[in-house]
Amino acid sequence: MSLLERLNSDMKQAMKNKEKDKLTTIRMVKASLQNEAIKLGTKELSEETELTILSREVKQRKESLHEFDKAGRQDLVDKLRAELAIVELYLPKQLSEEELSEIVKETISEVGAKSKADMGKVMAAIMPKVKGKADGSLVNKFVQQHLS
Structure with a gap:
């Protein structure tokens, strides 16, 4: 199952379960993938490109998390931690x-x-x-x- 298929499946499940935060995060990741496909002018992205995009999404959230933490915005820190956990589900198992x-x-x-x-x-x-x-x-x- 490709990453886009997994995202679509999980998005439908999040809709059924009324998981608003998960749904929003999956939509953001899916939009990033689709925007990259449009930018490259292809219908499907390679697995390597998908990994690059997912890594970029994780990196952006980690950087934002650090900044919000420094600014004392606990509400945004909690939201980003939840988003980060969802995005990391789609990455391959991390090396020890x-x-x-x-x-x-x-x-x-x-x-x-x-x-x-x-x-x-x-x-x-x-x-x-x-x-x-x-x-x-x-x-x-x-x-x-x-x-x-």
Whole structure:
């Protein structure tokens, strides 16, 4: 089942169950996917593109969450946390820290990185491997740790 089909199915279920917040969030994600398809001029998006869009949606919500938290807007923080939980349901299973650390070590040895100067090469090689499965800032942190 494609992501769009899952979203449509879950949207119908949310309507039946009168889950207004879930319905709104699913509609926003679906709109993002459709807007990207229109922008690219295609009927269907590749799985990789869908992952990129979902990751973007998660990142936007996390950034907004941080800003609202700093501003003391607990009502918006709670709303965004609920949205984030819903969007994350559509992402692939996230890698554990141990799994991510192992992938970082393997990639560093593949690339032949020795110091922090090679950070760009390592990040360029590792990000396609963990796309949608790990947060970029966490990957960055692990790469820095292993290169120092």
